[in-house]
Amino acid sequence: MLSTAERYDWFRKQYARFADSYCLTLVGELTLDEAIQRIGGENPQAVPGPLVVHGLPAEVVAELPGDLGPVFERLETERVVAVTQLPGWVLLVEWGGDFLGREGAVRLSRGTTLVAHGNEQSGAHFLWMQDGAVQLAFDPAHAGLRTGEKADSLVQIMAEVGFVLEAGGHRAGPHDPAASLALADFLTGLRLGPSVLHEAVYVCVTPTE
Incomplete structure (x- = not known):
């Protein structure tokens, strides 16, 4: 069954600051x-999921046990990527936009295959690549404008998951990643639930490539 944006409403609700x-x-x-290795990751540190996907108040961070306070500060202030293994896929998580x-x-x-989506001050993005070639790339707020070798192959699916496809059309209000999550679900076959990002254990690295 095809997942739609409604299935991923939890993302902005549960991870508002991260979203x-x-x-x-x-x-x-x-x-x-x-x-x-492919991103030249250095200085690996194990990081629990809540520190990766939740913004914590300063007073809570100050009371984190052991070395977790400095780890959270690294996530907040440095150019880092958090990586975790999921069934059949590796998930890379970045705060603050697309560093890679x-x-x-x-x-x-x-x-292999890569599916990425994100949101930052300069705008949102969705990217599907296979072996270095762009299959589909677009701004989710303007999904009628697409590039890539298969730019028009998923038009019906994109409409069904919740994108506005009319040229020049866009959703009003803050960008909601739910439709991007639903399209990534379709392309990867990996269905993320509300607890997956929170419960995963990540390796935090500094990319050098």
Whole structure:
């Protein structure tokens, strides 16, 4: 059954601060170590899910046990990527937008499939790549304007999951990632539930490539 934006309403409700400035990248058929190697990840640190996807008040951060306070500060202030293994896919999580960029996506997608979407101050984005080639790329707020080798192959699916496809059409109000999550669900076959991001254990690295 096709997931629609309604199925992913929980994302903005549960992760409101993260949803305003994030990038989620799914890469198929790679191990966690292989993904970290492809982005030149350095200074690995194990990070519990709540620190990755929740914005915590300063007074709560100050009372975190052990070394978790500095880890949260690193997530908040440095250019880092949090990586975790999911069934058949590696998930890379970025705060504050898309640090890896298109070149990073090309490296990650070499020989496999990559699906990424995010939201930042300059706008939202959705990207589907296979072996370094862009299959579909668009701004979710203007989904009628698409590029890529298969730019028009998913028009019906995009409409069904909740995108506005009329040229120049866009949704009013803040960008809602729900439709992007639903399209990523369709392309990867990986259905994220409300607890997946929270309960995962991540490896936080600094990308150098």
